[in-house]
Amino acid sequence: MAVTRRHTxxxxxxxxxxxxxxxxxxxxxxxxxxxxxxxxxRTGRARAALAVVLVAVVALAGCxxxxxxxxxxxxxxxxxxxxxxxxGYDQTGRAATRVMESADLTGRFEVSNVIGASGTVAMQRLVxxxxxxxxxMTMGLGVVGATYTNGSDARVSGATPIAQLIEEQEGxxxxxxxxxxxxxxxxxxxxxxxxxxxxxxGSSPGGPDHLFPMQLADAVGVDPTEVNYIVYDGGGPLTxxxxxxxxxxxxxxxxxxxxxxxEGSLRVxxxxxxxxxxxxxxxxxVESGIDLVFTNWRGVLAPPGISDEVRxxxxxxxxxxxxxxxxxxxxETNGWVDAFVTGDEFEEFLVEQDERVAGTLTxxxxx
Numbered sequence: 001m002a003v004t005r006r007h008t009x010x011x012x013x014x015x016x017x018x019x020x021x022x023x024x025x026x027x028x029x030x031x032x033x034x035x036x037x038x039x040x041x042r043t044g045r046a047r048a049a050l051a052v053v054l055v056a057v058v059a060l061a062g063c064x065x066x067x068x069x070x071x072x073x074x075x076x077x078x079x080x081x082x083x084x085x086x087x088g089y090d091q092t093g094r095a096a097t098r099v100m101e102s103a104d105l106t107g108r109f110e111v112s113n114v115i116g117a118s119g120t121v122a123m124q125r126l127v128x129x130x131x132x133x134x135x136x137m138t139m140g141l142g143v144v145g146a147t148y149t150n151g152s153d154a155r156v157s158g159a160t161p162i163a164q165l166i167e168e169q170e171g172x173x174x175x176x177x178x179x180x181x182x183x184x185x186x187x188x189x190x191x192x193x194x195x196x197x198x199x200x201x202g203s204s205p206g207g208p209d210h211l212f213p214m215q216l217a218d219a220v221g222v223d224p225t226e227v228n229y230i231v232y233d234g235g236g237p238l239t240x241x242x243x244x245x246x247x248x249x250x251x252x253x254x255x256x257x258x259x260x261x262x263e264g265s266l267r268v269x270x271x272x273x274x275x276x277x278x279x280x281x282x283x284x285x286v287e288s289g290i291d292l293v294f295t296n297w298r299g300v301l302a303p304p305g306i307s308d309e310v311r312x313x314x315x316x317x318x319x320x321x322x323x324x325x326x327x328x329x330x331x332e333t334n335g336w337v338d339a340f341v342t343g344d345e346f347e348e349f350l351v352e353q354d355e356r357v358a359g360t361l362t363x364x365x366x367x
Contacts, residue, residue, distance in 0.1 A: 082122035093138035118146035140298035145206020200247035
């Protein structure tokens with residue numbers, strides 16, 4: 001809760017009887033002729049000069065850049081996004097890569113959206129690329145849950161943890177003409193007839209948009225197994241369902257709905273964080289008398305099997321990004337809470353999240 005940029009290197013052609021050596025990143029090439037008319041004999045000085053040129057050509061050709069093997073601003077990496085363009089992971093991943101590129105912390109990123117099974121397909125691909133030193137993936141709570149509900153063994157705790165980046169509050173969204181004016185109105189209708197309140201979210205079971213209403217139901221005395229939860233594939237379809245009166249309440253992070261909230265077509269009944277969300281005219285659940293704080297989170301993983309040295313390079317890169325003014329602006333613009341954590345602390349957090357999600361899904365009878 002794509003635009004793919006690729007870097008390719010031309011290889012050039014080979015004519016009959018010739019061996020062509022092309023210098024990576026340059027237009028010039030050297031051709032060594034194997035056959036053809038005899039040429040005048042070169043002088044010793046000319047032969048020596050030619051030898052120097054050929055040695056230089058071969059040396060430069062051997063210095064071609066392998067993706068991901070350079071440091072600093074020449075280092076090229078891939079960023080995999082486990083959902084469709086415009087979703088929360090996409091927003092986070094692309095914001096991070098833009099900051100790193102614009103600050104010259106690394107070379108151009110190749111960003112790709114890998115869609116399927118709410119992030120499970122991308123997670124499996126990450127695990128399959130064991131040892132790949134140039135690959136990173138944006139992920140979060142939704143991917144943790146999806147691996148369980150889709151029966152995958154590709155757990156986030158089995159990848160290489162790099163950094164947690166942000167936390168994001170969930171919100172309770174309703175259409176402008178909804179009869180629910182406050183969260184208390186929603187709770188009253190929900191407790192009277194749980195199945196009559198249609199709640200939609202952009203997460204499959206186990207994701208943040210699903211876990212949030214389940215925990216909210218439990219907090220207000222509604223049996224979570226009786227919640228009428230409908231899955232939508234991200235913020236776009238969820239918006240359409242809300243505006244088309246196909247559901248009564250939407251649960252999601254609010255960054256994807258800024259336009260509809262600003263124009264008044266959607267209202268926010270409450271937010272799930274400890275404090276009010278800046279720029280959103282809505283109370284927290286705690287302010288509304290409900291003892292629940294819930295936050296989604298997003299971070300970055302690398303494949304399993306990379307060296308400690310490469311892991312430390314990835315961590316250092318994100319630490320540099322985190323220190324930029326551009327990243328602080330991205331946090332503010334998107335309403336994200338800075339929750340930067342790396343190293344052992346992030347690894348322990350991932351293990352805890354695995355266990356927490358598995359326990360919740362077991363209680364709901366989904367595992």
